[in-house]
Amino acid sequence: MGREGCIGILAGSGPLPAQVAAVAQAKGRKVFVVAFRDFADLALLAPYPHEVIRLAAAGEILNALKRHGCTDLVLIGPVRRPAWRDLRPDADGARILARLGRAIFSGDDGLLGAVVRVLGEEGFHVRGAHEFLEHATGHSGTLGKVRPDEQARQDIARGTTVLKAMAALDIGQGCVVQNGLVLAVEALEGTDAMLSRCGKLMQAGSGGVLVKMPKTGQDLRADMPTIGPATLENAARNGLRGVAFQPGVTLMTDPVHCVELADRYGLFLYGLTEEDLKEKA
Amino acid sequence: MGREGCIGILAGSGPLPAQVAAVAQAKGRKVFVVAFRDFADLALLAPYPHEVIRLAAAGEILNALKRHGCTDLVLIGPVRRPAWRDLRPDADGARILARLGRAIFSGDDGLLGAVVRVLGEEGFHVRGAHEFLEHATGHSGTLGKVRPDEQARQDIARGTTVLKAMAALDIGQGCVVQNGLVLAVEALEGTDAMLSRCGKLMQAGSGGVLVKMPKTGQDLRADMPTIGPATLENAARNGLRGVAFQPGVTLMTDPVHCVELADRYGLFLYGLTEEDLKEKA
Numbered sequence: 001m002g003r004e005g006c007i008g009i010l011a012g013s014g015p016l017p018a019q020v021a022a023v024a025q026a027k028g029r030k031v032f033v034v035a036f037r038d039f040a041d042l043a044l045l046a047p048y049p050h051e052v053i054r055l056a057a058a059g060e061i062l063n064a065l066k067r068h069g070c071t072d073l074v075l076i077g078p079v080r081r082p083a084w085r086d087l088r089p090d091a092d093g094a095r096i097l098a099r100l101g102r103a104i105f106s107g108d109d110g111l112l113g114a115v116v117r118v119l120g121e122e123g124f125h126v127r128g129a130h131e132f133l134e135h136a137t138g139h140s141g142t143l144g145k146v147r148p149d150e151q152a153r154q155d156i157a158r159g160t161t162v163l164k165a166m167a168a169l170d171i172g173q174g175c176v177v178q179n180g181l182v183l184a185v186e187a188l189e190g191t192d193a194m195l196s197r198c199g200k201l202m203q204a205g206s207g208g209v210l211v212k213m214p215k216t217g218q219d220l221r222a223d224m225p226t227i228g229p230a231t232l233e234n235a236a237r238n239g240l241r242g243v244a245f246q247p248g249v250t251l252m253t254d255p256v257h258c259v260e261l262a263d264r265y266g267l268f269l270y271g272l273t274e275e276d277l278k279e280k281a
Numbered sequence: 282m283g284r285e286g287c288i289g290i291l292a293g294s295g296p297l298p299a300q301v302a303a304v305a306q307a308k309g310r311k312v313f314v315v316a317f318r319d320f321a322d323l324a325l326l327a328p329y330p331h332e333v334i335r336l337a338a339a340g341e342i343l344n345a346l347k348r349h350g351c352t353d354l355v356l357i358g359p360v361r362r363p364a365w366r367d368l369r370p371d372a373d374g375a376r377i378l379a380r381l382g383r384a385i386f387s388g389d390d391g392l393l394g395a396v397v398r399v400l401g402e403e404g405f406h407v408r409g410a411h412e413f414l415e416h417a418t419g420h421s422g423t424l425g426k427v428r429p430d431e432q433a434r435q436d437i438a439r440g441t442t443v444l445k446a447m448a449a450l451d452i453g454q455g456c457v458v459q460n461g462l463v464l465a466v467e468a469l470e471g472t473d474a475m476l477s478r479c480g481k482l483m484q485a486g487s488g489g490v491l492v493k494m495p496k497t498g499q500d501l502r503a504d505m506p507t508i509g510p511a512t513l514e515n516a517a518r519n520g521l522r523g524v525a526f527q528p529g530v531t532l533m534t535d536p537v538h539c540v541e542l543a544d545r546y547g548l549f550l551y552g553l554t555e556e557d558l559k560e561k562a
Contacts, residue, residue, distance in 0.1 A: 162450055169443055171463045182452045185466040188482045197478075201469045 005071025006030040008124070010061075011040040011050075012077030014228070015253050016129065018044035020076050023132040032068035034061050039079045055079060059092025062122060073119055075222055076129040113219045128221045129251060136255050138247040143255075143269040144262040148242055151179065152209055152268065156244045158182070159211030160276060167216040173225045176240065178208035192234055199238035207241040213272070214249050228253035232261040232269070242268035246277065286352025287311040289405070291342075292321040292331075293358030295509070296534050297410060299325035301357050304413040313349035315342050320360045336360060340373025343403060354400055356503055357410040394500045409502045410532060417536050419528040424536075424550040425543040429523055432460065433490055433549065437525045439463070440492030441557060448497040454506045457521065459489035473515055480519035488522040494553070495530050509534035513542040513550070523549035527558065 007024045011017030011033050017040065021031045025048075033050035035042060042052065049068070053060050065073070089097055099121075100114045116126045130137050142148070148156060155177040162175050162182055172186035176198050183201040186194040191212065198208060212225045227245055235243055243262070252258050262269040288305045292298030292314050298321060302312045306329075314331035316323060323333065330349070334341050346354070370378055380402075381395045397407045411418050423429070429437060436458040443456050443463055453467035457479050464482040467475040472493065479489060493506045508526055516524055524543070533539050543550040 162452065165446055165450055166466075169446055169463065171443065171466060175468075181469065182450065183469045185447075185452060185468045187456075187466045188462065188464045189478055193478065197470055197474065 006032050006069045007127075008065045008068065008070030008073045009033045009048075010073060010075045011035045011045060012075075012079040013039045013041060014077045014226075015041065015044060016133065016226075016251060017041070017077045018048070019136070019253075020074055020129055020132045021045070021048040024074075027132075030069075032065070032070055034064060036077075036079055040077065054088070056087045056089040056093045058096045059090040062092060065124070071125060073124045073126045074129050074132065075116070075126070078226075113222055116219055116222045126221045128224070130220060130224060130249065133251060136252045138245060138250060138252055138255070138271045140247050140271045140273040143271065144259045144267075146242065146262065146266055146268040148209070148244070148268045148270050151206060152242055154180065155209040156211055156270065156272070156276065159209060159244065160213065160272065163211060163213045164216070167213075167218075170215060173214060173218075174210060174212045176208045176210050178203055179205055183208055191231060195231070195234040195238050195240070198240065202239045207239040210235055210240055210243045211245075212243070212250060213246045220249055225250045226253065227251070227258060227269075229257045229261055232258055232265065232267060235267060236261075236265035240267065242270060244268075244270045244272055244276075247271035287313050287350045288408075289346045289349065289351030289354045290314045290329075291354060291356045292316045292326060293356075293360040294320045294322060295358045295507075296322065296325055297414065297507075297532060298322070298358045299329070300417070300534075301355050301410055301413045302326070302329040305355075308413075311350075313346065313351055315345060317358075317360055321358065335369070337368045337370040337374045337378075339377045340371040343373060346405070352406060354405045354407045355410050355413065356397070356407070359507075394503055397500055397503045407502045409505070411501060411505060411530065414532055417533045419526060419531060419533055419536070419552045421528050421552045421554040424552065425540045425548075427523065427543065427547055427549040429490070429525070429549045429551050432487060433523055435461065436490040437492055437551065437553070437557065440490060440525065441494065441553065444492060444494045445497070448494075448499075451496060454495060454499075455491060455493045457489045457491050459484055460486055464489055472512060476512070476515040476519050476521070479521065483520045488520040491516055491521055491524045492526075493524070493531060494527045501530055506531045507534060508532070508539060508550075510538045510542055513539055513546065513548060516548060517542075517546035521548065523551060525549075525551045525553055525557075528552035 007029050009017055009020055009031060021033060024031045031048055033045050033048050035045050035050050035052045037052050037054050051064050096118055099118050119126050158180055159175050159177040166172055174186040174191045176183045183198050184194045214225050288310050290298055290301055290312060302314060305312045312329055314326050314329050316326050316331050316333045318333050318335050332345050377399055380399050400407050439461055440456050440458045447453055455467040455472045457464045464479050465475045495506050
């Protein structure tokens, strides 16, 4: 089983869910999309079989997935953790919330990891979106025209060290470093909010570097670091000089446009190499 | 020497420089204040012998200190790291900038530590402000009426663990934890900016906890974690339930008012105990 059944796509916001659906169909697989209400981009998902369902209506979601013969699942596209008062779980939702238990209060990793575990227990095979979007996970080295100089490479190394140290604590996936100085560390606010405060923290001299990496042990089936055109716009607006990411485990929404924007703004877009990642902590 | 000479106070912003001056005079010591232009509160410093001097006019500063027979120095009150274009060092300033070297580009610890080193080389004995403001460094346990409950104590423990891990990286002195989830980590933006983004990151259930601690190896003569009435106002405004700090090495501006505000807002104000600090990382 698993290889032959329909692929269920649990779709949050942004363009990636539709891209996964397109690739899966191109590979000859049947797809069915659960479009999370208030998050999923229905215009993009319209071409694919889908239903719009509330995030917390776990019973409805599971029934729809089973009704469409889904054997494999892909969780893709960001959703905000809903406030309790908005959650209103259905009966199955309440049962699943109970099974998630304390993970609900832990970091995103903990919660999403628990969701993947519960979906596995329900009989689904949960796949990573990067299995479908290989073309969008970048590669090592410089992607556009601008190359990181020596100072930028040192800042990338410092950022990598910082993220490794934070990894064990289930905190953030990003930081901004300028000339060895850590301007900002991402926790729950997300990369865009972090970038937004960097403009006024920036010191004289050349701009900072955004480094993004998944946390050690981060379940990529539940949550992957993502870079999109907005990341590059935001980096440029806040005076950064480049973005470094870990290829293979970072999703780029619209990679072609990302490279275009990097070139237009004179930013580097750099995939960390094996050697960068070996840099000692 | 040292014990008999005048105490030079290098005064940044806020009420603490004037408090140090008052305590030093009460102990029978002569004081002389270098009030940093654009930072120092001249109204509070008016009662004490002082000169207003630009931060980067190192030559002027050193001459004034020597002219007043200063043997000991206290650096107290925050200053923002100036932008290069505003720095305009005088001749001695340029010489000292050269001696600070790469430290200028390192974390605040690195830079301020180097400033303390250079002042030592110039023949001054640099003292910690907490030697004068012992009454304002708090004590272990609950300071006001509200005590941290079991969940809050767990969040304090998690925050302590996070800050210890960040300490080695010379990043921040604070973080906010809610029900085990790290909402925010302080880097260069400062505690107030970090608190300001926590309101909208807060999850359902009871509010978060601010934990503040100096970094391992942080030179307290150069920089101490500080809590003031504004910290408590800001914590309350953003839905936090309390503030934990390391007593003896944290300065409270106006401790009486801090406790009053904690009580008024129903926040705990908690000094970490030896046991809290031993909590394994």
